[in-house]
Amino acid sequence: xxxxxxxxxxxxxxxMNLGVKCFVSSLRLKITRLxxxxxxxxxxxxxxxxxxxxxxxxxxxxxxxxxVVTDILNQDRKISRIASSVTDLVAQAQSVSxxxxxxxxxxxxxxxxxxxxxxxxxxxxxxxxxxxxxANVVWSHSNKTGSEWDVGKTPPITLPxxxxxPNTSIVVGQTNLSYTxxxxxxxxxxxxxxxxxxxxxxxxxxxSDTYYLRPRLTDAVECPSC
Numbered sequence: 188x189x190x191x192x193x194x195x196x197x198x199x200x201x202x203m204n205l206g207v208k209c210f211v212s213s214l215r216l217k218i219t220r221l222x223x224x225x226x227x228x229x230x231x232x233x234x235x236x237x238x239x240x241x242x243x244x245x246x247x248x249x250x251x252x253x254x255v256v257t258d259i260l261n262q263d264r265k266i267s268r269i270a271s272s273v274t275d276l277v278a279q280a281q282s283v284s285x286x287x288x289x290x291x292x293x294x295x296x297x298x299x300x301x302x303x304x305x306x307x308x309x310x311x312x313x314x315x316x317x318x319x320x321x322a323n324v325v326w327s328h329s330n331k332t333g334s335e336w337d338v339g340k341t342p343p344i345t346l347p348x349x350x351x352x353p354n355t356s357i358v359v360g361q362t363n364l365s366y367t368x369x370x371x372x373x374x375x376x377x378x379x380x381x382x383x384x385x386x387x388x389x390x391x392x393x394x395s396d397t398y399y400l401r402p403r404l405t406d407a408v409e410c411p412s413c
Contacts, residue, residue: 274360326413356407
């Protein structure tokens with residue numbers, strides 16, 4: 188707007204032959220406009236805000252990644268603690284019942300808190316080894332019906348060679364958890380909004396740990412009701 192006024196004054200001064208004084212006034216308007224443009228270009232006050240706006244999405248993604256990784260590590264640590272605690276409690280007994288095992292497995296709910304226990308699976312079993320060192324499931328109990336190990340068969344896991352001693356017995360505790368990242372639903376909604384599809388979803392992460400202990404007070408922990 189200032190440039191248009193200055194140009195108009197110059198033309199008007201020349202046409203009206205008003206002299207040098209009028210012409211100088213129009214030049215001053217142009218000079219003032221140039222100064223303001225240069226001051227605007229040299230003003231750095233908005234640079235930080237612009238850079239922050241550009242970096243904010245990346246900072247947000249990094250923050251989400253830190254939260255998810257920390258969450259996974261915390262739950263994985265708790266899964267290991269549940270396996271060791273349940274196995275240790277059972278290994279200290281001479282004989283247990285299904286009600287005893289149910290009570291022991293409630294320890295897992297307390298350890299995993301404040302996280303949800305909906306997908307938590309705890310299995311405790313007694314495994315014996317024959318004279319050839321072959322493993323055999325004597326009894327098995329789980330907090331999820333149907334996930335127990337088959338009695339009289341080989342355990343469905345690979346046992347370390349160091350514990351496979353002939354004519355001995357061990358207590359095995361296994362904990363499994365299917366972990367779904369906290370922001371999985373948010374990510375799925377974002378992908379669906381952008382691509383109009385829900386194919387790119389974040390899958391669950393399977394967390395698991397197994398613990399082995401020999402019975403403390405007997406050669407083999409019995410469970411007549413299992």
